[in-house]
Amino acid sequence: MRNQRSDRRRIARAVTWRIVAMLALFSSRPHLASAQATMRPHAIRIVGTDYALAGPDTVGGGLAAFYFENRGAKQHEIAVVLARPGTTAAQIVAAAKSGLPAPKLGAAYSDGPPLGALFAAPGHTNQAALVSSLERGRDYVIVCTLRDDPSMPEHAELGMFHVLHVR
Numbered sequence: 598m599r600n601q602r603s604d605r606r607r608i609a610r611a612v613t614w615r616i617v618a619m620l621a622l623f624s625s626r627p628h629l630a631s632a633q634a635t636m637r638p639h640a641i642r643i644v645g646t647d648y649a650l651a652g653p654d655t656v657g658g659g660l661a662a663f664y665f666e667n668r669g670a671k672q673h674e675i676a677v678v679l680a681r682p683g684t685t686a687a688q689i690v691a692a693a694k695s696g697l698p699a700p701k702l703g704a705a706y707s708d709g710p711p712l713g714a715l716f717a718a719p720g721h722t723n724q725a726a727l728v729s730s731l732e733r734g735r736d737y738v739i740v741c742t743l744r745d746d747p748s749m750p751e752h753a754e755l756g757m758f759h760v761l762h763v764r
C-alpha cells in the first residue's frame with residue numbers, strides 16, 4: 598500500500614515535469630517564430646520587358662530578396678548597384694540614357710561593385726533570389742547591361758533601369 602502510493606507520487610511528479618517541459622517548449626515557440634520573421638528578407642519583385650524594368654520605387658531598409666521575372670522576348674538581367682551618396686535619380690537616368698557603357702556608367706554613379714545580378718530567359722522567372730541588406734536612406738540602381746547584338750546599344754540605354762529608394 599505504502600509502495601503503491603509512493604509509486605503513484607513518483608509517476609505524478611514525472612508527468613508534472615513533462616507537462617512543465619512541454620509548456621515551456623510551446624511558450625518559447627512564439628519567440629522563435631518572431632525571431633525568424635525578423636530574419637526573413639522582404640521580397641522585391643522586378644519585372645523586365647523589352648526594354649524597361651518595373652518594380653517598387655520605395656522599400657524599407659534591412660534584408661531584402663530581389664526576384665526577377667522576364668516578360669520580354671529577349672534575354673535580360675538585373676544588376677543591383679548602390680548609388681553613390683549625393684547622386685540623384687535624375688542624374689543616373691540621364692547617364693543611362695546618354696549611352697555610357699556599363700563600366701563607365703558604374704564609375705559615374707556606383708558606390709562599389711554591384712551587389713549581384715540575376716539573369717532570366719524570355720518569358721521566365723529566375724528561381725534564384727539576390728539577397729542583400731539595404732541601407733536606409735540610400736538609392737539603388739537596378740540595370741540591364743545586356744545588348745541584343747554587339748553593335749546594338751545596352752538595354753540600359755534603351756530604358757532598362759530602375760531607381761529604388763530605401764526609406
Ligand SMILES: [Cu+2]
Binds near residue numbers: 741743
Ligand atoms: Cu535587358
